[in-house]
Amino acid sequence: MADTKPPIVQIRNLSKSYRRGSQIIPVLEDISFDIPDGEFLALMGPSGSGKSTLLNLLAGIDTADTGSILIGGEQITTMSEADLARWRSLHVGFIFQFYNLIPVLTAFENVELPLLLTRLSRKERQAHVETALRVVGLADRMEHYPAQLSGGQQQRVAIARALVTDPTILVADEPTGDLDRYSAEEILDLIDRLNHEAGKTVIMVTHDPRAAEKAHVIRHLEKGILSDASR
Amino acid sequence: MHLVKLLWRNAFRHRLRTTLTVIGITIAILAFGMLRTVISAWYAGVDASSASRLVTRNAISLVFPLPISYKDRIRQIDGVKTVSYGSWFGGLYIDEKNFFPNFAVEIENYLKLYPEFVLAPEQLNAVVHDRKACVVGRKLAERFGWKIGDTIVLKGTIYPGDWEFVLRGIYRGKDQTTDETQMFFNWDYLNETMRKLVARRADQVGFYMIGVTNPSHAAEVAADIDKTFRNSLAETLTETEKAFQLGFISMTEAIVIAIQLVSFVVIIIIMAVVANTMAMTARERIGEYAVFKTLGFRGYHIAGLVFGESLIISMTGCAIGVALTYPVAKIFGTTLSNYFPIFNVAPTTILMDVAAALLVGTVAAIFPTWRAVTIRIADGLRRIG
Ligand SMILES: Nc1ncnc2c1ncn2[C@@H]1O[C@H](COP(=O)(O)OP(=O)(O)OP(=O)(O)O)[C@@H](O)[C@H]1O
Ligand SMILES: [Mg+2]
Numbered sequence: 001m002a003d004t005k006p007p008i009v010q011i012r013n014l015s016k017s018y019r020r021g022s023q024i025i026p027v028l029e030d031i032s033f034d035i036p037d038g039e040f041l042a043l044m045g046p047s048g049s050g051k052s053t054l055l056n057l058l059a060g061i062d063t064a065d066t067g068s069i070l071i072g073g074e075q076i077t078t079m080s081e082a083d084l085a086r087w088r089s090l091h092v093g094f095i096f097q098f099y100n101l102i103p104v105l106t107a108f109e110n111v112e113l114p115l116l117l118t119r120l121s122r123k124e125r126q127a128h129v130e131t132a133l134r135v136v137g138l139a140d141r142m143e144h145y146p147a148q149l150s151g152g153q154q155q156r157v158a159i160a161r162a163l164v165t166d167p168t169i170l171v172a173d174e175p176t177g178d179l180d181r182y183s184a185e186e187i188l189d190l191i192d193r194l195n196h197e198a199g200k201t202v203i204m205v206t207h208d209p210r211a212a213e214k215a216h217v218i219r220h221l222e223k224g225i226l227s228d229a230s231r
Numbered sequence: 232m233h234l235v236k237l238l239w240r241n242a243f244r245h246r247l248r249t250t251l252t253v254i255g256i257t258i259a260i261l262a263f264g265m266l267r268t269v270i271s272a273w274y275a276g277v278d279a280s281s282a283s284r285l286v287t288r289n290a291i292s293l294v295f296p297l298p299i300s301y302k303d304r305i306r307q308i309d310g311v312k313t314v315s316y317g318s319w320f321g322g323l324y325i326d327e328k329n330f331f332p333n334f335a336v337e338i339e340n341y342l343k344l345y346p347e348f349v350l351a352p353e354q355l356n357a358v359v360h361d362r363k364a365c366v367v368g369r370k371l372a373e374r375f376g377w378k379i380g381d382t383i384v385l386k387g388t389i390y391p392g393d394w395e396f397v398l399r400g401i402y403r404g405k406d407q408t409t410d411e412t413q414m415f416f417n418w419d420y421l422n423e424t425m426r427k428l429v430a431r432r433a434d435q436v437g438f439y440m441i442g443v444t445n446p447s448h449a450a451e452v453a454a455d456i457d458k459t460f461r462n463s464l465a466e467t468l469t470e471t472e473k474a475f476q477l478g479f480i481s482m483t484e485a486i487v488i489a490i491q492l493v494s495f496v497v498i499i500i501i502m503a504v505v506a507n508t509m510a511m512t513a514r515e516r517i518g519e520y521a522v523f524k525t526l527g528f529r530g531y532h533i534a535g536l537v538f539g540e541s542l543i544i545s546m547t548g549c550a551i552g553v554a555l556t557y558p559v560a561k562i563f564g565t566t567l568s569n570y571f572p573i574f575n576v577a578p579t580t581i582l583m584d585v586a587a588a589l590l591v592g593t594v595a596a597i598f599p600t601w602r603a604v605t606i607r608i609a610d611g612l613r614r615i616g
Contacts, residue, residue: 085524088525090527105240114526114527
């Protein structure tokens with residue numbers, strides 16, 4: 001573990017509430033914690049406790065009410081929407097519960113999608129996409145459409161899409177929530193490998209204790225308060 | 232891959248929905264095109280008419296004649312170059328449904344006034360030298376299979392009896408907008424016959440057709456003509472041929488305006504239909520658009536996707552509609568040739584088709600784009616699953 005390096009993520013006094021009509025619903029209350037580079041963090045907690053909300057803030061797809069998030073030395077809470085979009089495309093790889101592949105695009109094209117925002121040539125893009133699909137073990141399924149793939153395979157395509165830009169952090173919101181136990185195991189092994197072989201920092205929200213076991217650190221979120229790291 | 236590829240795949244994702252929408256647009260474009268063409272067919276007589284030709288008629292009403300003796304006095308008026316004259320004959324060929332316009336005119340000068348009616352010199356010569364000769368337009372000859380030398384019998388309506396003519400000439404239109412469905416015969420033949428039958432109806436003409444030396448002085452010449460015959464037994468009303476033709480049309484102006492309105496209503500309806508399709512589509516894709524945004528795509532990318540898809544659908548419908556407009560107009564034109572001698576699809580109609588389709592595609596995409604662009608990513612992602 002690279003304990004000597006500065007933390008890749010620094011969260012300070014983060015709060016977020018939702019407004020429902022005149023009612024204000026606090027979701028996250030004054031949360032502060034660090035995530036060291038190369039960490040595999042599991043976020044657990046009851047439904048509605050704000051896990052997804054926290055993950056979305058970390059990934060720069062939602063904005064906090066107060067507090068700061070420093071990732072790889074960049075303050076993302078003060079970025080403009082345009083800067084944030086660019087930052088996400090460079091630094092964050094997303095893995096969703098429902099894979100969120102584009103159904104009219106092949107596995108290859110889905111993985112290529114984030115690269116369309118880069119300056120890479122067609123050839124370079126092709127090389128990157130093929131590498132990413134090889135890493136997730138789907139080199140032979142490049143021309144398949146999502147509907148022609150199993151859930152586990154679709155999630156692996158989604159992981160390839162998250163990887164292909166070589167992001168700073170990987171965020172996963174219940175990546176195994178929609179999979180059978182065998183496929184879930186495969187996906188977790190894959191994420192685990194990306195963490196300790198490629199050194200990717202992984203932040204994963206999960207309900208599943210078996211999934212959380214793969215992580216180095218488990219934090220529990222309850223009633224807007226984050227517990228200390230545990231394992 | 233390029234995002235344009237995605238546009239096409241998105242557009243035909245719901246094959247049935249897109250096909251139905253495209254068919255709707257095709258029909259709307261076709262209907263729009265036909266209605267516009269009917270309107271221009273209505274005005275074809277006006278468009279083909281010239282501002283340098285004057286028509287002199289009885290000031291009281293078109294149904295009252297003028298004496299033939301006016302001819303020489305008109306010819307003496309300054310600025311008058313050519314004078315011809317004639318009467319609406321209104322004869323029927325066998326049956327009423329075979330209607331076509333037929334006139335008794337002084338042919339030689341009449342054709343000088345209408346250079347757009349092209350007649351071979353030897354045919355003109357034959358017509359002038361045969362009292363019972365007639366000239367018909369190419370389309371009219373084709374319609375009844377008439378050939379030079381054929382005898383044609385018209386049943387008189389305004390002038391009693393059966394009238395026999397020999398076809399001596401077939402004129403061609405100088406261009407597409409020339410009416411090729413008319414028939415002319417020698418006014419002298421009509422006049423001589425009337426002298427024998429109803430003497431009081433002889434030596435009278437329905438109108439004088441006048442060519443002026445300088446079209447920019449047409450108004451003054453017209454005024455001079457009318458002044459010449461003021462306080463005489465038959466006062467005249469002289470106007471440009473264009474004004475004369477417009478006078479006919481103004482009777483039916485209300486119908487033309489109604490057709491015009493309907494043609495725009497068709498576009499508004501199809502706009503609502505396409506907007507509905509796009510709204511449904513965009514609502515289903517909100518989650519996908521949120522994924523795009525998550526990956527770093529921007530509002531303008533999303534807008535491009537929605538507008539592109541909407542325009543692909545509307546322009547596909549437009550292309551098919553335009554392609555069908557020509558054959559359909561041909562069928563229309565043949566069926567309605569009795570009413571509309573000229574039934575051509577004008578280039579401006581096609582331009583208006585394209586403009587309407589662009590408008591439809593654009594307007595239909597505005598609201599869905601606004602929704603897709605403004606929705607917060609987290610909310611959009613929540614829609615999935
Ligand atoms: N857009 C929103 N408007 C109002 N309330 C919201 C909104 N998004 C989330 N919430 C509320 O915020 C709270 C936290 O939601 P969040 O999705 O982060 O929970 P979670 O821990 O991910 O739950 P789950 O395990 O079910 O996914 C919930 O009470 C939820 O109802
Ligand atoms: Mg959640």
